[in-house]
Structure formats: structure tokens, C-alpha cells
Amino acid sequence: MPPLQAPIHPAGPGQVPDPARSVSANRLSAGECGLICDIDGDHEDIERLKTMGVCLGRRLHVIKAGDPMIVSVMGTRLGIAGRLAGHVFLRPDDGVPCHERHQGG
Amino acid sequence: MSGTRADESGRHVSPVSLPVLPARAAVPVTVALAGNPNAGKTTLFNQLTGMRGKTANFAGTTTSVRLGSFPLNGKSIQLLDLPGLYGMSEHKTEERTARDALLGKLSGRPRPQAAIVVVDATNLARNLYLAGQVRELGVPMVIALNMIDLAEADGLEIDTDSLAVELGAPVVAVNSRSGQGFDLLKRELAYVLDSGPEAMPALPEGIAACGTCTTCPHEARYDWAEEVGARAVRTATGARLMSLRLTEAIDRWLTHPFHGVAGFVLIMAAVFISIFTVAQVPMAWIEAGFGFAGDVFGAILPPGDLNSFVVNGLIGGIGGVLVFLPQICFLFFLITLLEDSGYLARAAFVADRPMSRVGLPGRAFVPMLSAHACAIPAIMSTRVIENWRDRLVSILVIPLLTCTARLPVYVMITALLFADRPVVGGLVFTGAYLLGMAAAIGMAFVFKSTILPGASSPLVIELPRYRLPSMRNALLTAYDRGRAFVTRAGTVILGISVVLWVLATYPKLEESAWSTVVPAETIAQVAGLRTAAASVASEAEAEALEAEVGALLSPYELEYSVAGRVGKAVAPVFSPLGFDWKINVGVISSFAAREVIVATLAIVYGIGEDAAEDEETLSATLAAQRHADGSPVFTTATAMALLVFFVLAMQCLPTNVVTRRETGSWKWPALQFGYMTVLAWMAAFVTYRVVSLLA
Numbered sequence: 001m002p003p004l005q006a007p008i009h010p011a012g013p014g015q016v017p018d019p020a021r022s023v024s025a026n027r028l029s030a031g032e033c034g035l036i037c038d039i040d041g042d043h044e045d046i047e048r049l050k051t052m053g054v055c056l057g058r059r060l061h062v063i064k065a066g067d068p069m070i071v072s073v074m075g076t077r078l079g080i081a082g083r084l085a086g087h088v089f090l091r092p093d094d095g096v097p098c099h100e101r102h103q104g105g
Numbered sequence: 106m107s108g109t110r111a112d113e114s115g116r117h118v119s120p121v122s123l124p125v126l127p128a129r130a131a132v133p134v135t136v137a138l139a140g141n142p143n144a145g146k147t148t149l150f151n152q153l154t155g156m157r158g159k160t161a162n163f164a165g166t167t168t169s170v171r172l173g174s175f176p177l178n179g180k181s182i183q184l185l186d187l188p189g190l191y192g193m194s195e196h197k198t199e200e201r202t203a204r205d206a207l208l209g210k211l212s213g214r215p216r217p218q219a220a221i222v223v224v225d226a227t228n229l230a231r232n233l234y235l236a237g238q239v240r241e242l243g244v245p246m247v248i249a250l251n252m253i254d255l256a257e258a259d260g261l262e263i264d265t266d267s268l269a270v271e272l273g274a275p276v277v278a279v280n281s282r283s284g285q286g287f288d289l290l291k292r293e294l295a296y297v298l299d300s301g302p303e304a305m306p307a308l309p310e311g312i313a314a315c316g317t318c319t320t321c322p323h324e325a326r327y328d329w330a331e332e333v334g335a336r337a338v339r340t341a342t343g344a345r346l347m348s349l350r351l352t353e354a355i356d357r358w359l360t361h362p363f364h365g366v367a368g369f370v371l372i373m374a375a376v377f378i379s380i381f382t383v384a385q386v387p388m389a390w391i392e393a394g395f396g397f398a399g400d401v402f403g404a405i406l407p408p409g410d411l412n413s414f415v416v417n418g419l420i421g422g423i424g425g426v427l428v429f430l431p432q433i434c435f436l437f438f439l440i441t442l443l444e445d446s447g448y449l450a451r452a453a454f455v456a457d458r459p460m461s462r463v464g465l466p467g468r469a470f471v472p473m474l475s476a477h478a479c480a481i482p483a484i485m486s487t488r489v490i491e492n493w494r495d496r497l498v499s500i501l502v503i504p505l506l507t508c509t510a511r512l513p514v515y516v517m518i519t520a521l522l523f524a525d526r527p528v529v530g531g532l533v534f535t536g537a538y539l540l541g542m543a544a545a546i547g548m549a550f551v552f553k554s555t556i557l558p559g560a561s562s563p564l565v566i567e568l569p570r571y572r573l574p575s576m577r578n579a580l581l582t583a584y585d586r587g588r589a590f591v592t593r594a595g596t597v598i599l600g601i602s603v604v605l606w607v608l609a610t611y612p613k614l615e616e617s618a619w620s621t622v623v624p625a626e627t628i629a630q631v632a633g634l635r636t637a638a639a640s641v642a643s644e645a646e647a648e649a650l651e652a653e654v655g656a657l658l659s660p661y662e663l664e665y666s667v668a669g670r671v672g673k674a675v676a677p678v679f680s681p682l683g684f685d686w687k688i689n690v691g692v693i694s695s696f697a698a699r700e701v702i703v704a705t706l707a708i709v710y711g712i713g714e715d716a717a718e719d720e721e722t723l724s725a726t727l728a729a730q731r732h733a734d735g736s737p738v739f740t741t742a743t744a745m746a747l748l749v750f751f752v753l754a755m756q757c758l759p760t761n762v763v764t765r766r767e768t769g770s771w772k773w774p775a776l777q778f779g780y781m782t783v784l785a786w787m788a789a790f791v792t793y794r795v796v797s798l799l800a
Contacts, residue, residue, distance in 0.1 A: 044196040048491070048565050051192035051200070053231060055323040063353065064360060068457055068564050074231045074331065077352070079360075079454040081461075081563035 025060060026069065026085035033061040034090030041087050049088070052078060060090055134298060135183045135215055137207055139239055140223030141232050142189030143569040145251045147171075149223055149281035150186045151581050169488060170206070178295050185217060192323070193238045198493060207244050219297050220246040221290070226256035226263055226278065227345075227570070230334030236272060237326050245297045245305055246274045249290055253278040255572070259345035261338055268337040273306040282575050352447075352570045359451045360568075369455045372448065373474055376439050380432050380478050387431035395424030408655075414606060422602030425698045426595040432478045432509060433590050438583035440471060440486070445574030450566050453489075457564040463546045464553030466490060466561045469499040473545070476506040480760045481594045482586060484767055492562035498552045500767060501777050504760050505545040507538045511751055513700040518748045521724040522741055533745075537752050544753055544784065593766065594759045601697035601758050605668070609694060609705075614658065614665040623661045631657055663709050668693055682750065682789045683743035683797075685732065692750075696758050699751060742796035746789040754785035 022037050036058050039046060053073040054060065064070035067082030140146040154173030171186035185206065193204040202211070209216020222239050224232040239246055248268070250256075256263060265276040275293040279286035358364050399420045406412040443449045449471065457467030468490045476483035483503045490496040507515075515537050523530035553559065619628055631654050638650040663669050672690035679689050687709040695702040703723070710726050730738035755761065761774040768774070 045563050045565070047194055047196040050323045051194045051197070052565055052567065053191075053234070053327065054565075055327055057324050058327060064356070066362065068454055070356065070360060070454075070568060074327070075228050076231045077356075077568040079450070079457075079564055079566045079568050081457065081565070084563040084565060 022089040022091045024086045025062070025071065025080075025088040025090055026065075026067070026082045028062040028090070029065045030062055033059060034092050036060055036088060037091045038089040039087055040089070045084055046087055049080070049084060052076070054078065054080070054088055060088070133183045133215075134177075134180055135185055135217040136294065136298075137217040137220040137244070138184055138186045138223065139190060139203065139207070139220055139235065140249075140251075141191055141225065141235055141567075143567060144189075144223045144225040144232060145281045146186065146189060146223045147582075148575060148578050149221075149249060149251060149279070150184065151578060152281050152284055152287065154184055177291055177298075182294075185214070190235055192235055193242070197491070199491075204242070207239065207242050217244060218301075219294065220244045221249050221294065222246050222274075223249045223251050223281075226250045226253050227259055227261065229263065229338055230331045233272075233330035233334055234323075234326055236274075237330055240272060240274065241308065243302060243305070245300070245302050247290065247293045247297055248272060248274055248276040249281075249286075250276055250278045251281050253286065254280045254283070259348060261345065264337050264339060268333070271333045271336070273308070282577070348570060355571055356451065356568065359448070360454055365451070365455045369452055372443070372452070373470075376436075376443075377474060377477065379439065380436050384432040384435045384478075388428055391424065391428050391431070395420055395427070399424075410610065413610060414603075418603050418606035419599075422599045422606075422697070423595075425602065425701070426591065426598045429479050429509065430587055430591065433482045434583040434587040436475055436478050436482060437486075437586040438579045440475070441579040441582040442574040442576075445572070445578060447569045447571040450568050453566055454564065454568065461561050461564075463549050464559075464561050465499060465549055466492065466495050467564055468566075469495065472499055473503060473506060476503045476508060479508050479510070480504040480506070480757065481763050482590060484760065484763050485586070485589065487767070494557045494559060495561050497768065497773065498549050498557055500764055501552060501773065501780075502545040502548045504755060504757060504777065504781065505541050505548060505753060507541040507752065508699075508757075510699040510757070511537075513703045514695075514751045515748065516720070517703050517706075517723065517727075518744050520720045521727050521739060522744050524721075524724060533748070537748060540749065540752050540788075544788075548780070548784070594763060597759045597762045598697055605694055605697055605701075607667075608671075609663060609666050609668040609690075611666060614662045618665065619661075622664050623658070627657055627661070660709055663690065663705075669709075678786075681793070682746045682786070683740065683793045684747065685738055687730075688738075688743075688747065692754075692756070695756055698759075699756050702751075740797075741800050742793045745796050746793035749792045750785045750789040752785075753781060753788055755781040 023034070028034070036054065036056055039050065039054070039056065049055075053076060054071075058073050061072040062069065063072055063077060068079050069082060069085055071078050071080060071085070138146060138150055140149075150171060150173060153175050155175075170188070173184045173186070174181050175184060176182070187203040187206060188199045190200050190203050192200060194200045205211050206214060207217060207220060220239055222236045224236055236246070236248055250263065250265060250268075253263075263278070265278055269276040275297065277286055277290045277293055279290055359368050399416045402420060403412060403416045406415060440449070443452070452470060453467035455467070456470040460467050460470060469487070472483045472486045472489070475486055480503050483506075484500050487496050487499045487503070490499055515534055519530040519534050523533065553561075614622070623631075634650050634654050634657075638647045638654075641647050641650070664673075668690050669686070671693055672686040675689050675693075676684075676686050679692070684692070687706070690709050691702040691705040694705040706727065707723055710730060727739045728737070732738055755778045761778055764774040764777055765771055
């Protein structure tokens, strides 16, 4: 799936964004999050990401943007190279603010 | 058996001598230890086995495991510590090897009868993924719910009973640092071992479902792990958030593009400086101790081959190995503290971007820093690099970095050339360091664009929570790595020292052969001394004169030996660098350890080995050396060429042997030796020509 230019909450806070829109993880800024809906490529590095929990259906929270970036998945903080994060696509899951979900992890 | 005895029916039976069966050989019970990196697996291993662990490679692989044993109900249990795993992916060598080990598919290793899966209680869902996979393999297991103290401090309440039901395996809460829960862990392990695989309940539905998923095989397992984790953990209070926020706050600094880099430089500089200052103290003791032992044995043993073998071959060889031990132990002590605290992962994070420019991952930084102490532990510590190509490139270039053994050579040459200009000497010294680094970076780039192509594997690294490191663990690791160094490298270094001693001693220079190498005036001098010795009254005086004879002859004895002959034979190779055959002998003799060249040059130039410790005598002697035509041997050009040669040349067979162990093939150490020698020769040649022109 090609990366889209759209930010993750194009509809603005409080509004339900279009779930069809997805964005690659390296385009998010700190504090944003989403559900992993696609990971393209089946390179061994992608496989490494998957075994560490960056896998379809998991919630990913960006803690620090940049390259490399820091994300949180399943309560674990991971440092990920930007070129790898570009293969992970997210969609917003619901209206709950990210930091509240993060606290649960 | 003697006499007769009655059987059950009362009949007497005659004694029959039955073949005596040996008591049934106790089949060793193997238990595998699996767990995520950072789950505290090593601490648990140490706690269970004490200090009896040893590191070994799986046959035919480069994946290393630690083996240890502990008693359980009178039996000895072999504990097989698998590498840290996130899962059992087919794509990762280590994970595949671990899977094969659990299934008993690796040659030479029996299938483990059970597994202890170490699970980080503070991060249950994440860690259950691996537990689920081990369960799928059908290995009976016990879950060690580790770091239970931290989980409790976090306010997490984990229902171990319901977790055990969901996993179909006993769950024991433990604290591997304090040993809390270990008695119960052992009891549960004994129970699981006794009941065997037949007693295992059916596979939980959630995991079983995974066998059919096609899109992302991890998805269903993670769903299962997350659900089970969520059901077992009862409450989360503010304490956990506090701790997470603390980690987040520290990370804001330590992973920041600016302060993060500054912090990284400070921490690494502190490690670097302390291995050269703190470790220097015990190193001086060891040197002094072996020097003393050499003096004592030199005095006790009668002069001759045995004396020379014990003092120079054995004591010199062992001392040459052990002198590096404090540095290596201290280095691993500090690295383990950093790793336990959680910082090492951040260091790899910060170093990743600059390192990736030269095609190496951030994880290669710490091994490369360690290489400035000694290449051997550095190569051993490249195991943290996940990608095989990245690891191989690191191993190949690590010996270019200036290790401690090169320092005496740098000192000798800078003292020789710049004794009166300390600033220039300091600059040249620094330049030698920088040349090593530049060469390592350059060669990494060359390898990455030629035989091992590809960008470095992109960073994916878990950033564990910061926590206070365990002293005990750091000490145990330092001990373990120190022992590995002594057994792996030490025996090799000792062997090579003995071989080099033989080469430098035989064939002996008999009096009948003097005319071949000893100049007439020296023979006359010796004859004079011997006549004087015959006429002096006291034995002590005669001995002193005989010692003088020995010192006069020792350069010619070396010249006459195999080492001297080889030095002359390779003269055409090294003469373009300005080296004479005596320097060649120094180069050859330093293959066990580079610093040996200093002592060899002292012998070959006839000032005696002891004088090598006195910088001024040595540099004065070296400066006074003349070629046959009267021109000085150690011109600035030759000395600089020698320096450059020693910065870049392999000159360390023990490192080659360790490379062989770590890569599982002789191909890589051969390449390492070859490219470094060629590179060193070319760079020394260029240096010689350029400096000659300038001078």
C-alpha cells in the first residue's frame, strides 16, 4: 500500500476520521497513535519487526518521532529506524486519545 | 557372591556369577531456558547454577549458548541457556537455532525434557508470545514469572493460577536477583519432568488457532497473548505510570539528537578512560608479579635452555596473556552495568544513524569501543549484532582499532623519534589512534560495497525500562568473560609464545658455527673475556664475565636461529618499507602479542631484554643503529613506516583464532589476516616514500 500524504487525524480532533485512510508510521509525530493495518514487504527485517510485536492489529503509539523513532507496542518501547517504520501503515482506531490507551499498555 | 542362598521356594540354588551390570548410567536431564532479551534470563541462569556456567557454540552454528547445571532431587540437571528470543521466527538464525534446540534437531544435543520460560512480569502480554510458541512446540514447560518485585512495585497483581490454567503450564512468581520463588520453581520443574509430555493439557485454543492463519502468523498469537495477559493482570496503579514516565523523561534526554549524543559521548568516554586508568592498577601488579617470578626462576634454574624456556617462553607467555585480564574483566563489568541499567539499548539507538553511514549498525559501537582494549573480547561481544553480514564486517575491521598491545610499540617509536618534542610525539600518537579508526571505518565501507554488500540492517531495538543494575550480575559476567578469554585466547597465546620461543632459540649457535655470523672482533672480545674469567679468583666475578659473553653473543644467537633466518629471508618483502632483517625478526616475533617486538628489538640490537623497559637506553640504541653503509637504520621514514605497519597489520594470531571460533570457518580469519597485512604494507610503503621525500 503506498504511503498517503494525509495526516492521521485529517478530520480534526473529536471527529471520526475515515478508516480507509492509512499513513506510514514514520509520518506520525510524537503522541500520535493508530492501529497497524498493513505492513508491506516480507524482508527479514520486516519479520523482525513482526516478532517484536509490530504486527497487524496491534496498537502503535509514537513516543518520539524522527529517525530512528521510538514507538510503544504492547507496552514495550521500541527504537525503530525510519526506513523500517515507513513500511508500517496505521489507521486511527477510535476517538480515544492516544495517551489514555498508552497508559493501559 | 559366595555360598548358597535360598530362593523364594526354599530351594537352595548354587551361586551363579552373573555379569555385573554397571549402575544405570544417570542419563543427564536437559532443561532449556528461554525468554525475551531483557526478561532477566541471565540473572536467573546465574541464580540457578551459581558460577558454574560455561559458554559453548551449538555444533555447526555460530549461535552460542551457555551451559550450566544444578542439582534437583539428587539428579543433576543440565541447563541450556538459549539466546534471548522474541519468538521462533524462521527468518532469524538465532531463533531458528533455538527452535531446533528445543526440538532436539541439533546434532550433539538431546531434546530438552522441559523448558523454563522466563517471562517479564511487568510486561506480561509481550512476553507471553514466546511462551505460547514454546508451548506450541510441545515441550513441557514451567513459566518463571520474573521481576515479580518490580511488578508488585508497579501495583500489578498477577493471577498466577488462572495464568497457569490458560497456558497449561505451572506459573511461578520469582525474583531472579534475590532468589525469591526459586524453591517453588524447582519443585514445579521436578513435577513437570516427572510427569513428562503425556501429562500436558491440550493446546490452548487461542494458540492452536494460529496454525491456520495465513496473513500474519503472529497476529493470532499476539491476540492470544494480549487477551491472556489482560485477564491475568488485575490492577494497575499510578506507580507503574510513574516508573514509565521516569523512563520516558530520561529518554527525552538520552535519545535527544543533541543531549542524547552528548550523553553518549560522555558515558562512552568515561568507560574508555576508566578501562585505561582503573584497570591499569591491577595490570601493573600482574606485570610486576610476573617480572618477579621471571627473576626468581631465572636465578634458581641453571643457565641454559630450560631457564630461557621457563623465563621467556612460559612465564613471559602467561604474563603476556594475563596482563590484559583486568582490562577485559573491567570492560565487561561496565558493559553489563550499562546493559542492565537499560542504557546500552539507548547507546545503540543514538549511535545507529552515524554508524549506518559507514554501513554498520548502532549495536556495533560498543564492540568497537571495546576493541581499543583488546580485539579478542570485542570480537566475542559482536554477538549483540543481529544481522550476520553486519556482524561479519564488524569482526573483520575490529582488529584495525588500536588495542592496548600496540601502545608499547607506539611509545617506543614516538620516544625514538620525538623524545625532545613531546607535543609532536603526542600528535603522532593520537594520529596512530585516528589512523586505526579511519582504517576500520574505511574498510567497513569497502566490505559493505564489495564482498558483503548491503546497507546495515535497520534498527529495531527494545528500549527496556531504566532500572538499577545488579552488581552481582556484572561481577559474574566479568568473571565469565574473563575466564572465556583465558581459556580461549590464553591457551592459544601461550602456545604461540612457546613456538616463537623455539623459533628464536634453535638451532643453537655452537662455537664451531661462530664464524658464520659472529664478526671477528666480537670473537676476539669473547676470547678476551673468557681468558679473564679463567684467571679471576672469585666465582661471582667469573659469572659476571660469562654473563657479559652471553650478552655479546645473544644478537648472533638470534640471527642464527630460525627466526633470524626467516627475518633475513623476508628482507626483500620488507626492504621497500625501510626495514632491515632485525626489524623483520621483531615483526615475526610479535605474532603472539604485538608488544613483544619491543623486547625482541632490544635483544636483536644487543642491549638485552631488561633494557627494553628503559625507554631512553632503547631509543638511544635504536637511534645509533647503522646499516652496512653507515646510514642510520631508524630514519624518521623507517620508524614512521614501522609505526603505520603496526597500526594496521594483523600481527595477532590469537585474534585470528577467535575470529575462527566466532565465524565457524577459517575463510574469514584468512581474509582478515590477508587484507590487513596487504593494507599495512601498502600504507607503510607510502609512509616511507612520502616521509623520505619530505625529509
